[in-house]
Amino acid sequence: MGASMKLRRRLYTAMVAVVAIIAAPTYAVAAKADVFGPYSSDSGPFADNYIHTWCEGHANYIPIWRDSMQDAMDYLDLQTNMTTGWPQPCDINTDIWYDVYDSSVLGYNVRGLSFCRIALTSEGVCGSALLAMNSDLLNTYMDRRKTSCHEIGHTVGLAHSSQLTSTSDCMISGNYTFTFLNSHHKDHINSRY
Ligand SMILES: [Zn+2]
Numbered sequence: 636m637g638a639s640m641k642l643r644r645r646l647y648t649a650m651v652a653v654v655a656i657i658a659a660p661t662y663a664v665a666a667k668a669d670v671f672g673p674y675s676s677d678s679g680p681f682a683d684n685y686i687h688t689w690c691e692g693h694a695n696y697i698p699i700w701r702d703s704m705q706d707a708m709d710y711l712d713l714q715t716n717m718t719t720g721w722p723q724p725c726d727i728n729t730d731i732w733y734d735v736y737d738s739s740v741l742g743y744n745v746r747g748l749s750f751c752r753i754a755l756t757s758e759g760v761c762g763s764a765l766l767a768m769n770s771d772l773l774n775t776y777m778d779r780r781k782t783s784c785h786e787i788g789h790t791v792g793l794a795h796s797s798q799l800t801s802t803s804d805c806m807i808s809g810n811y812t813f814t815f816l817n818s819h820h821k822d823h824i825n826s827r828y
Pocket of ligand 1: 785789
C-alpha cells in the first residue's frame with residue numbers, strides 16, 4: 636500500500652470515527668431509555684414467538700380476576716403485533732400461567748410478579764412464564780388491569796419505566812392505574828415479534 640493510500644485509509648477511519656461520535660448521543664439516549672429482553676434483572680425474558688397464550692392456573696376464576704387479565708391480553712393483541720386470545724387449558728407450552736395468591740405467598744408489598752417457569756433457553760427465550768397477582772392488594776379493576784399489563788409486559792421482555800413522566804405506562808412500578816403500554820415499549824415488542 637502506497638503512502639497516499641495509507642493516508643486516505645487513515646482519513647477514512649477518522650471520518651468514520653467522527654460520524655460515530657456525532658451519531659452517539661441519539662443512540663445513547665435510546666439505549667439508556669431501557670433494556671429489552673433478557674439482559675438485565677429489571678427486564679423479562681423474550682417470549683418464544685408472537686402468539687402469546689394464557690391459562691388460569693386454578694381454572695375458572697371469578698370475573699373480577701379473569702376480566703382484568705383478559706382485557707390486558709386483548710390490549711396487547713390490539714396494540715402490538717402479538718396475538719393473544721381466550722384462556723386455554725394449562726400445559727407446558729402455555730405462555731402465561733395466570734394465578735392469584737395472597738400476601739402470605741407473594742409477600743406483603745408485592746402487587747404482582749412474573750418469572751420464567753420452564754425452558755429458558757441460552758438466548759433468553761422463555762417457553763412458559765408464571766404470572767401471579769396479589770388478592771390482598773389489587774382491590775379495584777384498575778389496580779388489577781395495571782398489574783396485569785405490567786406483568787404481561789415482563790413476559791414479553793419489557794423492563795420497568797424508570798420514573799413518572801407524561802408518557803408513563805403500565806411498566807412503572809407501584810400503585811398507579813396506567814393500563815396501556817407507551818409507544819416506546821410497543822416499538823420494542825413490534826421490533827421482535
Ligand atoms: Zn415489574
